[in-house]
Amino acid sequence: MKRIFHERRQAFLASCLKYSRYVLNDHFVLVLLVLLGFLSLQYRQLLENFPQPVWPVYLLLLAVSILLFFAGSAATYLEEPDQHFLLTKEGEILELIQQAIRRQFVLWGLVQSLGQLLFLPLYLKLGLPVWGFGLYLLVLTAGKYSLIQAKWSSYTKNGIFQWGLAIDRERKRQQSILQFFALFTRVKGITSSVKRRSYLDGLLKMVAKRSEKTWDYLYLRAFLRSGDFWGLTIRLFTLSLVALLTIDLAWLAVGLVLLFDYLLLFQLLALYGVYDYQYLNYLYPIEQTRRTKGFLRVLRGILYSVLGIQSILALFLLEEKMYLGILILGGFILNQFYLAIKAKKLID
Known part of the structure; x- marks a missing residue:
């Protein structure tokens, strides 16, 4: 033994x-x-x-x-x-x-x-x-x-x-x-749990019920009901707000916020393969290119929502508005360009 x-x-x-x-x-x-x-x-x-x-x-x-x-x-x-x-x-x-x-x-x-x-x-x-x-x-x-x-x-x-x-x-x-x-790299052996959060069902209604939005709905549903992605987003988002609220040095606070946003983006990339186990999705009469577009739309919606709240809070907390511009510019580069590069590598 x-x-x-x-x-x-x-x-x-x-x-x-x-x-x-x-x-x-x-x-x-x-x-x-x-x-x-x-x-x-x-x-x-x-x-x-x-x-x-x-x-x-x-x-x-x-x-x-x-x-x-x-x-x-x-x-x-x-x-x-x-x-x-x-x-x-x-x-x-x-x-x-x-x-x-x-x-x-x-x-x-x-x-x-x-x-x-x-x-x-x-x-x-x-x-x-x-x-x-x-x-x-x-x-x-x-x-x-x-x-x-x-x-x-x-x-x-x-x-x-x-x-x-x-x-x-x-x-x-x-x-x-x-x-x-898993905050920093892909990790084997992690088990995920699924839980319906009825108070978030209203967000699913924001997705139009059309065939070209099928993957948007599926990815948003997986994000809202997953124990991993939802909990991870809340934790990293909370840490970024704590950094803005408690750190007086504007450059350090903004740097930590961008670091947490980078970690969030990196981890949410795994959302793309959440339905890989379900082979029936390959039978959908929908082009696979729409899966990629739906994934990017959902991910950018999440990341820009997080960035928007952080920017509003930074507007009132940061005395040097230059750092607010750095935060918005850095978040835009991460969400628009870096996400596209990482998603292309992931899908290829």
Whole structure:
């Protein structure tokens, strides 16, 4: 059993390492360095000009503590067939899960401690002594251990191991990691979910019910009901708005917004193949060229809608209107020219 799960762990870590080179490319590393320098400068200014009243600092530390406290989950590497083929080895499986839980406590306990140490100057500014910070860190560590044990106890009910629950949690853990890598490149092994959002059905009525608009309707419907594309768009769009609202440096805020728009465009290109599994679409009495045109119309509609809201917000937030022009021009180049180039390569 140890060898089987060790091979699974090594295979998953190898795939993550393979995808990480697409994440840590030259451009993204450069953006991260700039962002790190900006955050360091803001942190220093915060310490030198401590706000009065101090309740925003308390809220910041509370939010950080909550995020670090609940972060992390045990990597069990259980798979769907295990509940049938490894049922006779349940005792060994439970021992391996206990080892995974101990690794989780060590890893995420260390992450929590290091994360809190980054904010030690703020705690000291608030008047907390070093021994008080150490005691607070000890309480958080003990609380995290109790939380991890509580999660482990939920795997068993009336002395019976809940295979389905443990497998589902491991699947969600791996999917969350793969979905992060999917922001930067194509990733194998991601499962998608479909959910009808009735409150968005009105948008489908905007597409004329004509044969030349068939693919427009299908792609818009897939976008609105897909758990991946819709959720990804909302997350990246929200991050772009947060960048505009929270970053004072106009050039950095606009640069991050354009970066998020680029990531959104890159990921939405996968929408083109969402119906490839359905071979009946090749029987439609519609030229395949209309599929490409419908795909580009839907994608540009989404991207220009996002750009429009960002531009309206930037109009009120950016003092230097030159950067508003850069945002609009950069978005236009991405949506009009870069999208056409990438779509042609994808379809060819």
